[in-house]
Amino acid sequence: MRATWRTSCGASTTAFPHRTLSVDVYRIHDRRFHALSGFGANARGGRWNPRGVPVVYTSPAYEGTLLEVLAHMEASHIPRGHVASRIVLPNRRDVQVLDEADFPDWSDRTASRDIGRDWIESQRSLALQVPSHVAQPWGRNVLLNPRHADFDRVRVAEVVDVGWDPRLF
Numbered sequence: 001m002r003a004t005w006r007t008s009c010g011a012s013t014t015a016f017p018h019r020t021l022s023v024d025v026y027r028i029h030d031r032r033f034h035a036l037s038g039f040g041a042n043a044r045g046g047r048w049n050p051r052g053v054p055v056v057y058t059s060p061a062y063e064g065t066l067l068e069v070l071a072h073m074e075a076s077h078i079p080r081g082h083v084a085s086r087i088v089l090p091n092r093r094d095v096q097v098l099d100e101a102d103f104p105d106w107s108d109r110t111a112s113r114d115i116g117r118d119w120i121e122s123q124r125s126l127a128l129q130v131p132s133h134v135a136q137p138w139g140r141n142v143l144l145n146p147r148h149a150d151f152d153r154v155r156v157a158e159v160v161d162v163g164w165d166p167r168l169f
Helices: 039-044 062-072 109-122
Strands: 005-007 023-030 056-058 082-089 095-098 127-131 140-144 155-161
Touching: 023 056, 023 062, 023 140, 062 082, 062 140, 082 140, 109 127
Parallel strands: 095 127
Antiparallel strands: 005 095, 023 082, 056 140, 082 155, 127 140
16 A cells, blocks of 8 residues: 655645744664664664664654653663754654555554655655554654755754653653
8 A cells, every 4th residue: 555645834834935944853762872873773673664774763742752762661670871862853844744544554564664665765755754653543753764865954952861750660
């Protein structure tokens, strides 16, 4: 099944056609690696990419990033060595949205990896907003494509230690 794509900007960019509206997204990662490396997803694969295809997983909300990390943890202890990065995408129009109505079986890993690989290889957009499996039904993640020609315009604006609440563990 082919996915349908749309931009995420809506009327906001047409109301101010000369203004570019940047987008903040968030990522929690091992401090040993740069926030935009895509190393982990490239090495292991993920819901939206097969192994060997780099992508950077982010969330439009910091809380979503926390939830994604917690869902993938195997231990019940406070993780050490993680930092949170606030990443700025240069323009809201750089984000496309996966239309779930045309992709009802998105939670199937094989199908979602095929969709992700197609999006990455097509270089259709710098970023793709996709459903979050752990934050259904409304949660979203934003994938960043390191192979996109405009990826060098993405910047890490801030890096801070993660303030893990011990009650989560």
